[in-house]
Amino acid sequence: MGIEVRAESFRLAEVFTISRGSRTEAKVLTATVTRGGATGRGECVPYARYGETLESVAAQITGLPGDITREELQEALPAGAARNAVDCALWDLEAKRAGRRVWDLAGLPAPAPEITAYTLSLDTPENMRAAAARHAHRPLLKIKLGTPDDMARLEAVRAGAPRTKIIVDANEGWTAEVYSDLAPHLVRLGVALVEQPLPAGGDGMLAEIARPLPVCADEACHDRASLAGLSGKYDMVNIKLDKTGGLTEALALKQAALAEGYGLMVGCMVGSSLAMAPAVLVAQGAAVTDLDGPLLLAEDRDHALRFDAAGVHPPEAALWG
Numbered sequence: 095m096g097i098e099v100r101a102e103s104f105r106l107a108e109v110f111t112i113s114r115g116s117r118t119e120a121k122v123l124t125a126t127v128t129r130g131g132a133t134g135r136g137e138c139v140p141y142a143r144y145g146e147t148l149e150s151v152a153a154q155i156t157g158l159p160g161d162i163t164r165e166e167l168q169e170a171l172p173a174g175a176a177r178n179a180v181d182c183a184l185w186d187l188e189a190k191r192a193g194r195r196v197w198d199l200a201g202l203p204a205p206a207p208e209i210t211a212y213t214l215s216l217d218t219p220e221n222m223r224a225a226a227a228r229h230a231h232r233p234l235l236k237i238k239l240g241t242p243d244d245m246a247r248l249e250a251v252r253a254g255a256p257r258t259k260i261i262v263d264a265n266e267g268w269t270a271e272v273y274s275d276l277a278p279h280l281v282r283l284g285v286a287l288v289e290q291p292l293p294a295g296g297d298g299m300l301a302e303i304a305r306p307l308p309v310c311a312d313e314a315c316h317d318r319a320s321l322a323g324l325s326g327k328y329d330m331v332n333i334k335l336d337k338t339g340g341l342t343e344a345l346a347l348k349q350a351a352l353a354e355g356y357g358l359m360v361g362c363m364v365g366s367s368l369a370m371a372p373a374v375l376v377a378q379g380a381a382v383t384d385l386d387g388p389l390l391l392a393e394d395r396d397h398a399l400r401f402d403a404a405g406v407h408p409p410e411a412a413l414w415g
Contacts, residue, residue, distance in 0.1 A: 096127075096128065096160035097125060097126070097127050097155060097156070097158055097160055097162075097180060097183075098125070098126045098127075098128075099123055099124065099125050099126070099152050099155040099156060099179070100123070100124055100126075101121065101122070101123055101148050101152070102121075102122050102123075102124055102366075103119045103120065103121050103122070104119060104120045104122070104365075104366050104391050104392075104393050104394065105118070105119050105391065105392040105393050106118055106119055106120060106364070106390055106391060106392060107390060107391060107392045108215065108390075109215065110213075110215045110364060110390060111215045111216040111217065111238070112215075112216055112238045112240070112263075112265050117364070120139065120364045120365055120366065120387070120390075120391060121139070121140075121148060122137050122138065122139050122365050122366060122369065123137070123138050123139075123140065123148060123151055123152055123155070123175070123179055124136070124137050124179070124368070125137075125138070125155055125179035125180050125182075125183045126183060127180070127183045127184055127186075127187050128187075129161075129187060129191070130191060132187055132190040132191045133187065133190070134182075134183040134184060134185070134186030134187025134188070134189075134190060135182075135183050135186055135368060135414065136178065136179040136180060136181065136182030136183035136184075136185075136186060136340075136368070136372075136414075137179060137182070137365055137366060137368040137369040138151065138175035138176065138178045138179035138335075138336055138365075138369065139175060139336055139363035139364065139365045139369060140175045141175065141336060141363060143313065144174060144175075144337075146174060146175050146176075151174075151175045151176045151179075152176075154171060154174075154176035154177075155176050155179060155180055158170060158171070158180065162180075163184070164181060164184045164185070164188075164342060167180055167181055167184065167340075167342075168181075168339075168342060168343070171339065172339065173316050173317040173319075173337060173338055173339035173343060174316075174336070174337070174339055175336045176339075177339030177340050177343075178335045178336050178338070178339050178340040179340075180340070181339060181340025181341055181342050181343075182335065182340055182341055182372045182414070185199070185200075185340075185341055185342075185372065185415065186414050186415055189411075189415050190411075195411065195415055196341075196372070196375065196414075196415035197375055197408075197415075200341075200345065200375070202345075202375060202378070203378070204408075205374055205375055205378050205408040206378070206408070207402075207404040207405040207406060207407045207408075208374065208377045208378065208380070208383040208385075208405045208406055209233055209234060209383060209404075209405040210234070210377075210383045210384060210385045210386050210389075210401070210405055210406045211234040211235065211236040211261060211382065211383065211384040211386055212229055212232045212234065212235055212236065212386050212389060213235075213236040213237075213238065213263075213384070213386055213390065214226060214229070214235055214236065214237050214238065214251065215238060216238045216239070216240075216241070216247075217247075218247075219243070219246040219247050219249070219250035220250065222237070222247050222250050222251050222254070223250035223251060223253055223254040224254065225251075225254070226250070226251040226252075226253075226254030226255040226258070227254040227255065229255065229258075230254060230255035230256075230257070230258055232258060233258065233259060234258070234259045234260075234261065234382070235251065235255055235258050235259070235260050235261075236260075236261050236262070236263060236384060236386075237251050237260060237261070237262045237263070238262075238263055238265065239262050239263065239264050239265075239267065240263075240264040240265045240266070240267020240268065241267065244264075244276065245276065245279060248262065248279070248280070248283060248285075249283070252283045252284070259284075259286055260283070260284060260285050260286065261285065261286050261287050261288070261289070261382060261384075262280065262285055262287075262288050262289065263288075263289040263290065263312070264288060264289065264290060264291045265289075265290060265312075265313075266290050266291075266292065266293040266294060266313055267291075268291045268292060269292070270292060270299035270300075270302075270303055273288075273291040273292065273303070274303050274304070277304070277305075277306050277307065278306065280306075280307055281306050281307055285307060286307070286308070286382075287307060287308040287309070287310050287329075287330060287359075287382065288307060288308070288309055288310065289309075289310045289312045289332060289359075290310070290311065290312040290313050290314060290332075291309060293313075294311075294313040294314035295314075297314055297327055298327070300326075300327035300328065301326040301327045305329065308329040308330050308357060309327070309328050309329055309330070310328065310329070310330035310331065310332050310357075310359050310382075311324050311327075311328040311330070311331045311332060312332040312334075312361065314327075314328070315328075315331040315332060315333075315337070315347075316337040316338065317337070317338050317339065317343050317347055318343070318346055318347050318350045321347075321350060321351060321354060321356075324356075325354075328356070329356065329357055330356055330357035330358065330359055330381065330382075331347075331351045331356045331357075331358065331359065332359040332360070332361045332384075333347055333348060333351075333358065333359070333360050333361070333376055333380075334360075334361045334362060334363065334373075335362075335369070335372060335373055335376070336362075336363050336369075340372075341372040341375065341376070344372075344373070344376045345375075345376060348376055357381045357382075358379075358380040358381055358382075359380060359381060359382040359383075359384060360373055360376050360377035360380045360382070360383050360384065360385065361384040361385070362384065362385050362386070362387045363387065364387050364390055364391075365387045366387065366388060366391065366394050366395045366398075367387075367388045367394050367395045367397075367398040367399040367409070367413060368395050368413060368414055369387060370385045370387055370388060370399055370406065371399060371408075371409035371413055371414035371415060372414065372415065373385055374399070374406060374407075374408050374409065375408075375415075377406075383405070383406070385406050388401070389401060395413060396412070396413075397409075397410045397412040397413040398413070399413070
């Protein structure tokens with residue numbers, strides 16, 4: 095009985111770039127909990143933006159008691175990657191020991207496929223237009239922005255995929271003035287929403303300026319405690335399990351955000367199908383699903399999630415839950 099953690103990496107199909115940098119592989123931590131002859135698994139992606147490293151998150155996990163319960167875990171660790179991996183592993187363990195699916199244990203309806211966004215990496219306008227054209231068959235494209243050349247990139251993507259729904263993610267890269275200048279053009283080009291245009295903690299101007307299209311809180315929203323600081327500034331929240339600290343808090347945040355009138359987006363870090371599997375449950379009925387991590391990989395887990403024209407499908411029991 096105990097909790098084990100190991101670092102793993104998955105090669106990306108292409109170099110993936112956002113305003114903060116580029117990567118060629120997804121580096122993840124896999125938590126494994128074994129009790130009573132059954133084993134549960136969960137995956138997290140430590141994120142430097144939140145002060146996390148593979149080493150610091152692994153230390154948090156290995157410092158936990160081997161017999162910790164899911165309820166005790168919520169108090170033992172803060173919201174973040176470490177709690178996410180263990181929380182999801184405990185859900186998986188509970189499902190395997192009970193011989194039932196996680197959604198049944200959580201009192202949720204059986205999940206269905208959800209259309210997911212596909213993210214275009216930050217690149218030159220010419221390359222982004224070409225990438226958009228290659229993926230113009232997809233119903234929803236997400237564009238990483240947050241640089242001085244954003245307008246040219248956005249125009250290029252729209253030209254490459256003239257009929258596809260588009261959302262944009264500035265990754266905290268704009269000022270209030272830049273966003274106000276860009277917003278009319280975002281509307282003109284049919285952008286459906288913008289994620290985190292201003293830095294979290296420096297986003298007060300969102301309550302003062304016009305928001306002609308929905309603004310979604312990403313870095314500004316981690317768990318239910320975040321909601322109090324979003325009022326009047328955001329229209330939607332992006333729920334990511336690596337921010338909430340697992341499925342338990344993600345489901346609670348979903349309920350609380352809906353009760354306060356926020357639209358829902360369910361997103362991810364760049365990880366494998368094991369990281370996306372529990373998020374598929376949270377994504378049920380969300381306005382926007384962004385669980386394309388496995389689509390960006392050159393390699394994935396066994397029993398990987400299935401993606402097709404209907405979207406991302408719920409996980410097989412052999413993968414998780």
